[in-house]
Amino acid sequence: MAVPSHIMSCGVFFMFFFLSTVISTNHACNKADHNSLWSSFDVPSSALNWSSSDCCHWEGITCDKDGRVTHLLLPSKRLQGSVSRSLGNLTHLSHLNLSHNQLLVLWKLDSFCP
Numbered sequence: 001m002a003v004p005s006h007i008m009s010c011g012v013f014f015m016f017f018f019l020s021t022v023i024s025t026n027h028a029c030n031k032a033d034h035n036s037l038w039s040s041f042d043v044p045s046s047a048l049n050w051s052s053s054d055c056c057h058w059e060g061i062t063c064d065k066d067g068r069v070t071h072l073l074l075p076s077k078r079l080q081g082s083v084s085r086s087l088g089n090l091t092h093l094s095h096l097n098l099s100h101n102q103l104l105v106l107w108k109l110d111s112f113c114p
């Protein structure tokens, strides 16, 4: 039995809608993580291209499917400044690499070690 073509296109449209919803929610940055990132780095704003409203699209940032920041990888970005304790508020962070920069960290990084 042939499927009427208007039902077919409706199905395709639904699939597309479903996929695009999944993809876009995958990358919506968690607001608390956005704020933590933003207040953690005291570096010249020109140093990091963190202009997008969705922090999961920021340079060096990777999020999980819930929009929680899991990776913060900014090695050798010639960053000069300091990193504050707010970084510790990124509760889902599992990978951190800030090596080969000139960043001042005036607190213990112990909180990242189990």
Ligand SMILES: *[C@@H]1O[C@H](CO)[C@@H](O)[C@H](O)[C@H]1NC(C)=O
Pocket: 032, 035, 036, 039, 086, 089
């Ligand atoms: C980080 O967490 C502490 C304690 O929960 C809170 O006082 C502080 O405002 C948070 N900072 C940011 C930038 O979210």
Ligand SMILES: *[C@@H]1O[C@H](CO)[C@@H](O)[C@H](O)[C@H]1NC(C)=O
Pocket: 049, 051, 052, 057
């Ligand atoms: C900053 O990032 C945005 C989007 O992520 C991009 O469109 C823009 O070209 C970037 N700007 C620079 C100076 O890299």
Ligand SMILES: *[C@@H]1O[C@H](CO)[C@@H](O)[C@H](O)[C@H]1NC(C)=O
Pocket: 075, 076, 097, 098, 099
């Ligand atoms: C951090 O990144 C640098 C440069 O990519 C690399 O050489 C280094 O091994 C990394 N450190 C860790 C702990 O992954």
